[in-house]
Amino acid sequence: MVYASSIMSTDSKPSALARRIHGWSWQAFPIxxxxxxxxxxxxGLKNHPSGLTTFETVFYILNIIIFCLNTTTLLLQAIFYPRQSVRLLKDPVKGIFVPLIVLSFATIIIGTINYAVPAGLAGPDFIYGMFWCVIYMVFAIFTCFPMLMIWFNNPHDISKFTPAYAFLVRTTMLVGVVAFNVLKVMQPQDTRALGVLLTGYFFQGICTGLGFFMxxxxxxxxxxxxxxxxxxxGHQANGAFVACGPPGFTALALINLGDRARQILPFHGHITERAGEIWYAVSVMGALMLYGLAVFFFFFGVLPYWFKVHKHLNEILGCWALTFPNVGWISTTRALGDIFDLxxxxxxxLIMTIxxxxxxxxxxxxxxxxxxxxxxxxxxPEEVIQDTYPLPPGDEEKGVAAAPDHGHGNGH
Known part of the structure; x- marks a missing residue:
């Protein structure tokens, strides 16, 4: 800190943009x-007016803008402030949000299927390539395992455990959900549809954290x-809603993949039509039980929430956990309505969507x-300057830890 103070005594001061780039974190992806x-x-609304699609498209475009902003800013941070970038990766709190770049991109693929394909801006081949090459091969695998090695290399206190810790092993959480959305734009007779179906089922096993049982x-x-x-x-009260995600999204994927399976598998001669119906019925039964678990965790988090959470504006980022983890069971509610006609x-x-x-x-x-x-x-300013200028001789080995991260907005 003496070295940083000597630099601060000069006339050079970091700009507002530099402070923003240096202070950006992976906690921006939940937005x-x-x-x-x-x-x-x-x-998924039952009565879906055509004008509502335009409103949804605005959110889809906004999601793309936010994703590009986050990735570009973090890339600039890695270029100009590599010590801060490494520090965030190893941070026990902010590091668990790194895999959310995969989940965030998955929501963009779903939006592309729902809005770009009907508009003629993308086709089945493009969607198939995005699903297989990006979600499965690149993002899911090469984000998950390096972060697992970093995080599990250090001990962690169970008394401070939060469901948000599972983000590290849930980089493929939406693979099953993306899979059945991809199958919407593919013909059952397409041999690639069978590969997407089986991949969706296989990765739904690891969709909620390196194995469903994990x-x-x-x-x-x-x-x-x-x-x-x-x-x-405190800020951890937001993490209680993350527990709704795994069972909710798995229930949604099982129902929709089962529905696609009874169309695709008999067509390719792998099973009989009756076996396909049994496959679907088993998927619905399992999904219904997981749906009940997700709803339980939702009320388990919402009932004490107002009395437990800190009402501090600097912890607002953690509150975004109120949104995306609940999508799974909310969308499953609509699917169950179609199945049982209730x-x-x-x-x-409709109420939960509002x-x-x-x-x-x-x-x-x-x-x-x-x-x-x-x-x-x-x-x-002193944190930016300390990561901008070279460390004095003898302090290079402590470069990563030289400037503790005092960024705001932690919370999961």
């Missing part, structure tokens, strides 16, 4: 995921933690206010 959650839930291990640790310490409080499911889906949109507007305004006040995504 885009929350934006994607709006058009994903709205697209997710339940995390949820079991979560229950153990609140049994010993009580409900999550109007009550449609009403619940709440989702309302929460998004509230969080977006509060996040913009926190950004304007410099409470998030802005580093202190």
């Amino acid at each position: 885009g995921m929350g934006t994607g959650a709006v058009y994903v839930t709205m697209s 997710t339940f291990f995390y949820l079991g640790i979560y229950i153990l933690r609140i049994m010993t310490t009580g409900f999550l409080d 109007k009550g499911f449609y009403i619940v889906h 709440i989702m949109v309302t929460v998004w507007f509230g969080l977006f305004c509060l996040t913009a206010l926190a950004f304007w006040r410099g409470l998030i995504f802005r580093s202190k």
Whole structure:
């Protein structure tokens, strides 16, 4: 810090843009995921007026803009402030948000299928390539395992455990969901459709954390933690909603993949038509039980939420967990309405969609206010300077830890 102080005594001061780039973090991706959650839930409304599609498209475009802004800013940070970039990757709190770049991109693919394909801006071949090459081969694998090696290389306190820790092993959480969306624009007789179907089923097994059962291990640790310490409080109260995601998205994927399976598999002669119906029925039964678990975790998080969460504007980023983890079970509600032809499911889906949109507007305004006040995504001048200039001789080995991250907005 003496070295940093000597630099601060000079006339050079970091610009406002430099402080923003240095202070950016991977916690920005939940904003885009929350934006994607709006058009994903709205697209499933039973009575869907045509004008609503335009409104959803605006959110889809906004999601792309947010994604490009986040990736570009973090890339600039890695170029100009590599020590800060490495520091964020190894941070025990902010590092768990790195895999969200994969999940955020998955919501863009779903939006592309829903809005770009009908408009003639993309075709089945383009969607197939995005699914297989980007989501599966590149993002999911090469983001998941390096972060696992970094995070699990150090011990962690179970008394501070939060479901958000599972982000590290949920980079393929939406593969099953993306798969059945991809199959919407592919013909059942296409041999590639069978590959997408099987890949969706296979990765749905690891969609919620390196194996479906791995997710339940995390949820079991979560229950153990609140049994010993009580409900999550402070910024961690937001993480309680993350527990809704794994069972909710898995239920949604099972229903839709099962529906596609009874169309694709008999067509290719792999199973009989009756076996396809059995496959679908088993998927619905399993999805219904997972749906109940997701709803339970939702109420388990929402009932004590207002009394436990900190009402601090600098912790607003963690509140975005109120949006995207709930998309799975909300969309499953609509799917169950179609299966059992019960109007009550449609009403619940409509109510939750309205709440989702309302929460998004509230969080977006509060996040913009926190950004304007410099409470998030802005580093202190001395931190920027310390990562800008070379360290003095003898301190190179401590480069990564030389400037502790005092960025604002932590919370998961």
